[in-house]
Amino acid sequence: MKAVRKKDLNARLKSVVVFELGGQAMAVPTDILREILEPTVLTRVPCTDHFAPALMNVRGVIVPIVDLRRTLAVPMTPQDADTRILVLEVPTQDGIMLAGLIVDSVKAVIAVDVSTVQPVPDVGPKWPPYAMAAVSRWRDAFLYILDVEALLAARIEANLEGRTCGEAAQNDED
């Protein structure tokens, strides 16, 4: 599954949406981006942890709000006028799942310069090894391409393993 994605990653990188999360430039391919919303009315979900702390109604569908800042070990920025929700259509084992990714601000939709794409070093990063699909460069800084599919899949699997509410589920095994 993952290998397949890796193979066509370059094609997907022809169009990515760049955003800022905890002061770091990150991106996801636009082929899973459905829309970008302002975080108007989020419903807090109690007894859960930092990963999916809320949900919202997107035209009749209950969409979980995903906050990756703790998982990726980047600083929390308070919500402000630039905060956005990227509504993503994420392929999972059971079909497409909608998820709303909180980002500090949306920067641009770009084509990644494929020559700058490099694999993520597997030693060193503070985030789980599957979190990033690749690293590239954009405006003289690193641009991290998030592997949202893997991040959500890992989380759903962890939930299935019987983590109940209350326990602060960590998302960084492996």
Added chain:
Amino acid sequence: MIDAETRAIFQQEAEELIESLQAGLLSLERSPDDMATVGSVFRDLHTLKGTGAMFGFDRMAKFIHDFEAAFDRVRSGAAVVTPPMIEVSLRAHDLIVSLLIGEDPDAELDDTLRKDLAVATGALDAPAHDVVEPPVAPPLVEDLTGPWRLKFFLPENFMEIGGNPIGLLTELRDIGGPDTVVTALTDRVPPIAQLDETQLYIGWEVILPADVTEEAIDDVFLFHRDRMEFTLTRDAADPAPQEDDAGDLGTFEFLGSMDDLIDAGGPEAPLVAPDSMAGGGFEDGIPPMPDDDMADEDCEDADDGFEALLQSEPLQAPAAPVASARVFERPELDQEIEIAPVRAAPAAQMRVSAERLDDIMDKVGELVIAEARLAEISDGLQDEGLKGIVEDIQRLAFGLRDTTMAIRMTPLGSITGRFHRLARDLAAKTGKAFDFIIEGEQTELDKTVIEKLSDPLVHLLRNAVDHGLEAPKLRLSEGKPERGCVRLSARYSGADVLISVSDDGKGLDPDLIRARAIQRGIISADANLSRSEIYALVMAPGFSTANTVTELSGRGVGTDVVKQTVESLRGSLEIDSVLGQGATFTLRLPLTLAIMEGLLLQVGKDRYAVPLAAVHQILELPPELKDLSEPVGLTEIRETLSPVLNLRALFNCSGARDEHPKIVVVQTNKLNVGLVVDRIIGSYQTVIKQLSPLHSHMKIFSGATILGDGTAALIIDVSQLVMSQRANMRLKERAA
């Protein structure tokens, strides 16, 4: 192309057919002479074969083909229904089920069952091929070794039912190689005014090289033979073939439709003599397909089908001697009429995917909510004209909601067939003879609920027989009738449906359960429990009272699984028992899952909904609890000391406290629990939305709902919330 939805419809249809097949077999076991049931079994097999083949279940279709042939011997009177035959048929049914759900059982099983079926119907030498379908060609005249000449017309509704003629032609080209010549026969295409673009009017003539085997050609059409016109002739090795001669020499016709005509029409049925085809044009001699369809579709009303056939003038060809002879071989023509194959559903009904229904239900739910908001605004405006319209909309919205819910209702009877089978197998495996009684099969529940009920009910029935009923000898020694009794009954109770499984066996022993629960560490040795609380221990995870592990009920996977399933359906499981006289397990289920009457609560800044059905009372918060900051407290509710859950603390809600907080008293497992909230917003119809996989593991919320202002609110699952607090308390006890 066959899309996912068509496939889903096929799956559903196949499941119904299989269910009906099994019911038919079991009914034949009781009354072997019932020819109408024989017919219905045959019809189910026939339809399964056809649709199965169309959806690529080739192995299944091939197997059913032989299964069907075996049953045709019964239908034609050549064999009779015997217990061994039912036995092997049931096993054949199981094979079909396993093939249908995508399992891949040992291929030898097919052959074993084929042989067993043939033996059981006394046709060991020729199990598959007898009078009805003559797929084996008569021996060819030897000097005909030239190219094959194949003419075929597919049924006119071929594409409507998902067929792909191009695919067939491609297959023919594949086996024939580059020398294959395909010519379209267009003489049946009607004038454009009468042309129905969904129908297939074109036939094909295909010339295939001599080295192609006949089997290869047969295989291409294996699953369509019954319904198509098919003429395969072989030219002489001479390169100048004469069509007419060929017809005389090597022709054999496949007229699966002929059987239907015979079935539906009896001896007077218009038939075409094979001779007339050989002598004249192929196209003129063969019965046009629409009549074939009619024969199939209208057979439920035999008279209609019969009339339709009689009215079709072009068919009034002289009856063929061969066909008449076949007809007279059949002893009971009246019955034959009734059991002509049914293929399409009557036009007055249609299948719709559950997904679309869910979609409608969602929208209707939102309409009801929007209507409520409209009513609120209109109340504030005091405009008579507006009020009238609002009332109209309200009436329509509620009517629409009720109709939509009614569409989703399915009778319990739709899944009881498998329970009859289960009962039969259980009796055989345990050696415990018992009567199995089903009551209230007409009781209707939401389709999604019905589907999920099958497994829990199977489990409860197994338990009743395996653990409930005593061995026959023991029963006699206890003065009970030797035959036990297991009862599955369903009935309405308010907005709920009660489904119970009861047996007249040994019942539950409270002392034994208590001892076991203590041994397993589920309760402490000094726990003071009521009778019903002790019974409820049976549902605790990992509890099992059977001293031995049996094949039937297994181990551990016990009543707790049943309970979980039922609770996921927003229902509950109650147990009642009299020691020595039997036990009753009762499932209480809501009529529908899609809509719920909810009570909306405000806690700090957050809003939550609870099912109104669980709410028993609303009280002012007593003064001694005003400063409650712990998640859990105690207070007096209805003269008993009851726990209260402080939602603000539990859910860590922020926001101002209300000056007059309330206690919402909910009942779960016969226990009153108070929920401390700031404000009651009101009750309203709630559409239940499933939580995403990222939140669905949180059992304390059964879903979410969308409020009038467009925000979402979580729906609290009261019993799960109470259970989670119990678990927390236990953890704290252990820690202390």
